[in-house]
Amino acid sequence: MNRAVFLDRDGTLIKDAHYLKDPEQIEIIEGVGCSLDAIKKSGFGIFMHTNQSGITRGYYGWEDVRACNHRMLQMLNLPEDFFDQVCIAPEDRFVPGGLRKPSPKFELEMISRYDLMPRRCWMVGDKWIDAETGLNAGMRAALVQTGKPLDDDLLDRAASLSVEVFTGLEQFVGHLLETIDE
Numbered sequence: 796m797n798r799a800v801f802l803d804r805d806g807t808l809i810k811d812a813h814y815l816k817d818p819e820q821i822e823i824i825e826g827v828g829c830s831l832d833a834i835k836k837s838g839f840g841i842f843m844h845t846n847q848s849g850i851t852r853g854y855y856g857w858e859d860v861r862a863c864n865h866r867m868l869q870m871l872n873l874p875e876d877f878f879d880q881v882c883i884a885p886e887d888r889f890v891p892g893g894l895r896k897p898s899p900k901f902e903l904e905m906i907s908r909y910d911l912m913p914r915r916c917w918m919v920g921d922k923w924i925d926a927e928t929g930l931n932a933g934m935r936a937a938l939v940q941t942g943k944p945l946d947d948d949l950l951d952r953a954a955s956l957s958v959e960v961f962t963g964l965e966q967f968v969g970h971l972l973e974t975i976d977e
Contacts, residue, residue: 797912799840799879800971801902801929803920806942807964808843809867811921816855818866824941826965828871833968835877837975840909843881844902844918844928846895850885857883880905896924899932906932919967923949926958937970939963 805811808831810822834841843864849855860883868877882901886893894901906913918929921942929936936958938945945953945960953960961967 797910798838798915799842799905799909799911799917800834801842801844801905801916801918801934802964803896803918803922803925804843804845804864804867806921807919807925807939811942814849814854815863816849816859818862821863821866821870823867823870824963826963828873830964830968831871831873831877833972837972839971840879840905840911841877842901842905843878844884844894844896845882846884846924848885848887848895850883851887851890857885879909896920897927897931899928902928902932902934917967917971919964923952926953926956930956930958935959937961937967939967 802808805815808824808827810824812820847860850857850860864881868875882894884894884896886895888895905911913933916934917937918925918934919937919939921939926936926938938953938958938960941963950960961970
């Protein structure tokens with residue numbers, strides 16, 4: 796494996812519920828299950844990187860986040876070890892040196908550990924911070940329009956930095972599979 800897809804969780808895989816702590820509130824975004832399966836079957840490594848500052852802010856604990864991740868995988872009929880690695884970044888945005896996106900620390904560690912080629916890797920999410928993380932790691936970046944709305948300024952910035960924008964993960968995966976050898 797020298798290529799991988801790094802995915803945001805909230806707004807990309809599941810509907811964004813502000814400071815989600817209750818696994819029963821999880822709603823899977825349409826098409827995510829078959830998209831994840833297609834990524835895995837295509838030989839890509841698959842990683843999840845989620846900012847969860849609610850831990851540091853005291854809104855919920857580590858176990859709440861793990862329970863939500865567990866429930867998401869259950870709902871998708873995926874095994875607990877589906878992702879090659881999961882990064883839960885609990886830091887507030889003001890903590891330097893942490894794993895919180897847009898820091899590429901997690902991505903760079905995985906690139907090294909799994910001998911990945913950054914230009915054959917993607918970071919996919921619904922917010923600019925996700926795209927910025929990928930760019931900071933020297934990877935390709937894509938935005939999906941399944942979470943927070945993307946305004947015109949953000950779309951212009953994405954276009955100027957070759958960040959591709961897709962309606963959802965299914966459309967991204969279709970593009971990924973069409974361009975797999977590029």
